[in-house]
Amino acid sequence: MNLWHPDTRVVAGGRPPRVPGSPVSPPIVPTSTYQADGPVGYARHGNPSVADVEAVIGDLEGGRALTFSSGMAAAAAILDDLPLGTRVLTGEVTYNGVYQRMGELAQRGIITVQRTDLTADPSDVLASLTGPVDLLWCETPSNPLVEVIDVPALVAALRPVSALRVVVDSTLGGPLRQQPLTWGADVVLHSATKALAGHSDVLLGALIVPAGESGDATWAAISRRRVLSGGMPSPFDAWLTLRGMRTLALRTDRMEQTAQILTARLRADPRVMRVRYPGFGSVLAIEPRTDGAGADALVNALRLWWNATSLGGVESLAERRRRWPDEPAAVPEALIRLSVGIEHPADLWSDLDQALTVAVPR
Numbered sequence: 001m002n003l004w005h006p007d008t009r010v011v012a013g014g015r016p017p018r019v020p021g022s023p024v025s026p027p028i029v030p031t032s033t034y035q036a037d038g039p040v041g042y043a044r045h046g047n048p049s050v051a052d053v054e055a056v057i058g059d060l061e062g063g064r065a066l067t068f069s070s071g072m073a074a075a076a077a078i079l080d081d082l083p084l085g086t087r088v089l090t091g092e093v094t095y096n097g098v099y100q101r102m103g104e105l106a107q108r109g110i111i112t113v114q115r116t117d118l119t120a121d122p123s124d125v126l127a128s129l130t131g132p133v134d135l136l137w138c139e140t141p142s143n144p145l146v147e148v149i150d151v152p153a154l155v156a157a158l159r160p161v162s163a164l165r166v167v168v169d170s171t172l173g174g175p176l177r178q179q180p181l182t183w184g185a186d187v188v189l190h191s192a193t194k195a196l197a198g199h200s201d202v203l204l205g206a207l208i209v210p211a212g213e214s215g216d217a218t219w220a221a222i223s224r225r226r227v228l229s230g231g232m233p234s235p236f237d238a239w240l241t242l243r244g245m246r247t248l249a250l251r252t253d254r255m256e257q258t259a260q261i262l263t264a265r266l267r268a269d270p271r272v273m274r275v276r277y278p279g280f281g282s283v284l285a286i287e288p289r290t291d292g293a294g295a296d297a298l299v300n301a302l303r304l305w306w307n308a309t310s311l312g313g314v315e316s317l318a319e320r321r322r323r324w325p326d327e328p329a330a331v332p333e334a335l336i337r338l339s340v341g342i343e344h345p346a347d348l349w350s351d352l353d354q355a356l357t358v359a360v361p362r
């Protein structure tokens with residue numbers, strides 16, 4: 001099966017055995033318990049519908065996947081298990097939930113967190129270190145600043161001086177554009193709530209570890225965390241995620257093409273001061289020439305785009321991130337994150353154009 005392209009494997013994987021009369025699509029198996037003496041005894045330990053989606057996510061990432069009830073539950077399976085005194089190195093701005101959770105653990109004296117610009121030259125990152133690092137947490141592209149970290153270069157610079165473990169939150173990049181295990185990551189994280197599930201109707205998270213022996217210890221630790229924290233996703237959400245993933249390749253291509261078209265238009269538009277877009281993916285961030293209130297007026301003037309949080313769904317969303325009081329202050333007040341969906345690019349542009357006119361009068 002690995003001889004096939006990822007676009008094919010995302011369609012062909014996680015299906016029932018090919019025997020006469022078999023259903024082509026996998027069933028949903030809602031059960032909380034099982035007849036004794038089988039491979040799984042209780043649903044907090046495992047479920048066939050969950051295993052189906054894990055098989056496909058693991059295959060796309062080139063490792064083994066475990067799924068969780070949300071991306072944050074997946075992040076917590078790592079963060080909440082860190083030994084006392086773990087020194088974490090991470091970016092200045094990461095996804096707000098992870099940012100907050102790390103802050104809480106640091107405040108309680110469990111971990112220390114050094115936040116630095118991980119997009120800088122690795123030698124500058126190295127020079128900025130205040131001490132050894134146990135865990136490097138990279139989010140690339142980052143949310144909401146859409147900045148890209150050169151993870152292989154950073155890992156090559158840091159590993160000789162620190163016996164560090166590397167986690168890459170690959171939610172914005174997605175498995176069809178980047179495979180962080182090939183960069184030396186020990187764990188890859190996805191909020192499958194976003195582009196993997198793709199239809200804004202599911203909460204699901206995933207952790208992927210290397211398939212070989214090197215992933216065994218992490219696998220055992222995160223499996224145990226999932227059982228003990230009750231982080232299993234529901235069979236229905238797992239099934240819906242796999243259902244959504246069948247079109248991942250089509251959605252990824254379409255959304256990225258439209259994001260590129262919109263980026264070009266926005267970059268040429270005098271009403272917009274700055275457009276952040278890494279050249280791939282479906283998420284960009286704009287800073288219109290206005291303040292926070294003006295940016296609020298802009299998102300409220302949209303008729304096709306929804307003024308809503310989240311990203312990676314088929315419908316386009318726009319959000320002024322600083323509307324959340326605990327969003328890191330390094331995020332500009334008027335920054336609007338755009339998650340580009342699969343609608344016609346011309347309709348998305350004309351809606352943005354009219355809303356920009358409302359917020360930034362010519």
Ligand SMILES: Cc1ncc(COP(=O)(O)O)c(C=O)c1O
Nearest residue numbers: 070071072095143171191193204
């Ligand atoms: C980059 C990133 N990581 C993790 C998460 C958390 O995922 P969830 O909302 O599924 O808990 C999000 C959610 O927005 C995210 O954008």
